[in-house]
Amino acid sequence: MKFMLIPVLFSLFLHCTSQSAITIESTPAANADGFIHASLQDTVSLTCKTDIIEDNELVWLRNDAVVSLQEGNKQGQSKLCISPVILEDTEATFTCYQRSNISDKVSVVLNITYPPALTESEQVTVEEEATLALQCNIKALPPVSSVTWILNGTKVDLGTGLFTITTDTFTSKLSTEKVHRLLHEGLYQCIADSPMYGIHTMDFKVTVTAKTLKFPLFPMIAGIVVVCLTAILAVVSRWKKITKCCK
Numbered sequence: 001m002k003f004m005l006i007p008v009l010f011s012l013f014l015h016c017t018s019q020s021a022i023t024i025e026s027t028p029a030a031n032a033d034g035f036i037h038a039s040l041q042d043t044v045s046l047t048c049k050t051d052i053i054e055d056n057e058l059v060w061l062r063n064d065a066v067v068s069l070q071e072g073n074k075q076g077q078s079k080l081c082i083s084p085v086i087l088e089d090t091e092a093t094f095t096c097y098q099r100s101n102i103s104d105k106v107s108v109v110l111n112i113t114y115p116p117a118l119t120e121s122e123q124v125t126v127e128e129e130a131t132l133a134l135q136c137n138i139k140a141l142p143p144v145s146s147v148t149w150i151l152n153g154t155k156v157d158l159g160t161g162l163f164t165i166t167t168d169t170f171t172s173k174l175s176t177e178k179v180h181r182l183l184h185e186g187l188y189q190c191i192a193d194s195p196m197y198g199i200h201t202m203d204f205k206v207t208v209t210a211k212t213l214k215f216p217l218f219p220m221i222a223g224i225v226v227v228c229l230t231a232i233l234a235v236v237s238r239w240k241k242i243t244k245c246c247k
């Protein structure tokens with residue numbers, strides 16, 4: 001049954017392409033719907049060909065903009081090389097046609113995928129009682145299917161009310177209003193699961209330091225000095241009376 005299908009598909013393919021004088025070949029190959037799958041940093045090459053022998057200058061469009069082609073890369077066959085594939089190529093449409101017959105166009109669409117960019121680890125130092133906010137960039141195509149936060153090897157338990165986690169399509173953020181060393185210091189991990197690229201992890205090593213004095217030191221010292229001087233003067237003035245009594 002499987003072997004029967006192949007000649008059928010092959011003849012369908014021939015039938016489809018015979019309507020147009022233009023064909024686009026690509027590496028990697030496009031699927032039946034004209035989508036070319038590629039990852040960021042890959043190279044995609046496209047070759048447009050026409051059966052027409054005369055007046056066969058070819059034109060390439062990227063989305064709606066004309067791609068400027070060198071002489072010798074236009075007549076009968078024209079090659080484009082997208083290297084490397086970048087984020088802006090996501091869903092970019094490449095269209096080829098013959099300048100003399102704009103009604104006969106063939107297009108392919110780049111279907112770019114990329115994993116979440118979670119590579120580096122981060123050292124975070126936070127003061128006792130300050131706010132702790134950790135953020136990981138989970139933007140990916142296809143989007144990640146789940147994000148998990150781990151503290152010292154155990155999943156962060158939201159039920160305890162110690163942490164808040166907010167996740168949207170681009171970032172996942174773990175935060176806590178008031179840091180306590182015993183509860184919050186340790187090794188955190190943000191784990192993103194991509195349906196296409198698997199597990200990606202980012203580490204945050206969080207250190208909680210003692211609280212530093214936030215009020216201005218100099219006026220405080222001046223105040224203390226004034227209080228001490230007054231006390232000494234009070235004692236001195238009293239001393240006369242006290243010594244008088246003692247006589």
Ligand SMILES: *[C@@H]1O[C@H](CO)[C@@H](O)[C@H](O)[C@H]1NC(C)=O
Nearest residue numbers: 019020021100101102103104
């Ligand atoms: C343009 O291409 C279409 C599709 O191949 C074809 O039917 C039509 O005759 C062509 N027109 C000219 C002017 O060549």
Ligand SMILES: *[C@@H]1O[C@H](CO)[C@@H](O)[C@H](O)[C@H]1NC(C)=O
Nearest residue numbers: 033035037111112113142196
């Ligand atoms: C693009 O590729 C992804 C992953 O292979 C797939 O899930 C998605 O359906 C493709 N999109 C199109 C429009 O083909």
Ligand SMILES: *[C@@H]1O[C@H](CO)[C@@H](O)[C@H](O)[C@H]1NC(C)=O
Nearest residue numbers: 152181182183184185186187
């Ligand atoms: C996590 O582990 C580190 C090192 O073992 C420890 O100092 C810290 O207190 C632990 N944190 C929590 C919240 O248990």
